[in-house]
Amino acid sequence: MINFQYVRASTVKEAIGTLAKAGDGQFIAGGTNLVDLMKRGVTAPQKLIDINNLPLKDVKSDKTSITIGALALNSDVSENELIIKQQPLLSMALKSGASPQLRNMATVGGNMMQRTRCPYFYDTAMPCNKRKPGSGCGAIGGYNRMHAIFGTSNQCIAVHPSDMCVALTALEATVTVSGPKGSRKIPFGDFHKLPGQNPEKDNILQKGELIESVSIPENDFAKNSYYLKLRDRASYAFALVSVAAALSLDGQTIKACRLAMGGVAHKPWRLSEAEKFLAGKKASAENFEQAAKLSMAGAKSFGYNDFKLKMAPAAIVEALSKASGLS
Ligand SMILES: Cc1cc2nc3c(=O)[nH]c(=O)nc-3n(C[C@H](O)[C@H](O)[C@H](O)COP(=O)(O)OP(=O)(O)OC[C@H]3O[C@@H](n4cnc5c(N)ncnc54)[C@H](O)[C@@H]3O)c2cc1C
Ligand code: SF4
Structure with a gap:
């Protein structure tokens, strides 16, 4: 013991x-x-x-943003009226995660800090650079069906397993943390890191820092948002590929677009090129297909996860079609 x-x-x-x-x-x-x-x-x-027992459980709003305490439960945030009305993408992403029982225990801060689900990370008899730096990577050349296709390194090809974080990346949230050296704010997209040569670190939180809250700036994506999660079972399964899509539409013209993927990288993977391409264009199947094609630049698979090279672009098209009301 x-x-x-x-x-x-x-x-x-x-x-x-x-x-x-x-x-x-x-x-x-x-x-x-x-x-x-x-x-x-x-x-x-x-x-x-x-x-x-820390007073970090509230969901509060002011004129410019909604702030969610790090100890707010995943279930409470997903059912919060303000979140459902103003940030439905986040509610959808949270509801797609885990099971109701787990969401009743899981917190926003814990969700951000959860470790990868790579099976070699959990199996202490196997090599894993994330668990034991320098021991090797069991997944490279091993069973890597759930693993990354973007931003990998020769040290680690794991994915970040969260759904909530994919939505918060697309919504350009800001994280407030406090530690021995004071408080600081971190753009959500910078919070998690790629594996590089030190995959033992999942994010840029310094030793001793506590996540206090996450703030989502006001936006006009509420009407045209969709979180698509593709997985082995309809519930209680991590994403093979997920897409958070948020559009601001003027008729059928896309004024602004936010896109991020889950299940494909060591961090929520923002699709900036696709966002730029779609801005000012018509919401159409052709444009969504072109955006998906652009998003796949640099993708690399590892054998058992080859299917993600086809699944990911199809998921982007589907999520954009659902968000825009095309399908
Ligand atoms: C069977 C199963 C299925 C799941 N399926 C999904 C899924 O489909 N999608 C999904 O997104 N998630 C899924 N999860 C993961 C689940 O969402 C996380 O386990 C949960 O969000 C973690 O939150 P927690 O509060 O329980 O964290 P804890 O387990 O308490 O903590 C996790 C880590 O976070 C750190 N931490 C916690 N709070 C803070 C803070 N405020 N500041 C700094 N560090 C902090 C802890 O030190 C610890 O290292 C699943 C989990 C299980 C067990
Ligand atoms: S992919 Fe990362 S987490 Fe999985 S075995 Fe390799 S080093 Fe460990």
């Missing part, structure tokens, strides 16, 4: 201070990912700092 200490923090300052002193400690929120990792021996923190 591996022993660890458990403490509860009641303020942000206390949580950050306790972690700073703990050395090898970790925050715990819903525990739906961290406890699994501890049970499997993938991680073994000496101290768990329970942050569930």
Whole structure:
């Protein structure tokens, strides 16, 4: 048995201070990912700092944005009236994730910090550069059906498993974090990183920093948003490929477009070239197909995930068609 200490923090300052002193400690929120990792021996923190009593559960709005506390539950955010009305893309993405029971425990901050679902990462008998730097990558040349086709490195080809984060990337949210050196704001698209030569790091959060909230700026995408998730089962399965599509339409003309994909990279994958291409164009099947083609530049598969090279562009066309009302 591996022993660890458990403490509860009641303020942000206390949580950050306790972690700073703990050395090898970790925050715990819903525990739906961290406890699994501890049970499997993938991680073994000496101290768990329970942050569930921190006042970070609210969803608030002002004239320019909606701010969601890091401890807001995935289920509460997905059912929140303001989110459904103003940011339906986020509600759709959250509802497509996990199961109702898990969403009742999972928090926004925990969802952002969840680790990859690469099976070699969870199997401590296998090599994995993310779990044990320098040990190798079991998935390169192994069973890599769920793995990335964009932004991979010779060290790691894992994907980030979140649905929520794909929508927040497309919606250009901002993350507020606090740590021993103070607070800072991070554009959502910069929060997660590509594997490069240090795949053990999933994101740019510094040691000891706590996610406090996520803010989504006001937009006019509510009428024409769609989150498409393609997976092995209709529920309770991670994305093979997902697409968050948000359009601002003037009749059939696209004034602005936001697109991001999940299940294809180590971070939510923004489709900036496609967005630029579609701006000012007609919402049509031909333009959506061209946008999908542009989005696939640089894609590279690894054998078992070759099918994603066909699935991904088809998913982009389908998500744009649904968002625009073409289908
Ligand atoms: C069977 C199963 C199926 C799933 N399917 C999906 C799916 O389809 N789509 C999807 O998106 N997700 C899915 N998930 C993942 C689930 O959404 C995550 O496990 C959950 O969001 C994690 O949140 P949590 O609050 O439980 O985090 P925890 O497990 O408590 O913590 C996870 C990590 O986040 C850190 N952390 C938590 N809060 C903060 C904070 N505020 N600041 C800094 N660090 C923090 C912890 O230290 C820990 O390292 C699934 C999970 C399971 C078990
Ligand atoms: S893909 Fe990444 S997480 Fe999976 S085995 Fe390779 S290094 Fe580990």
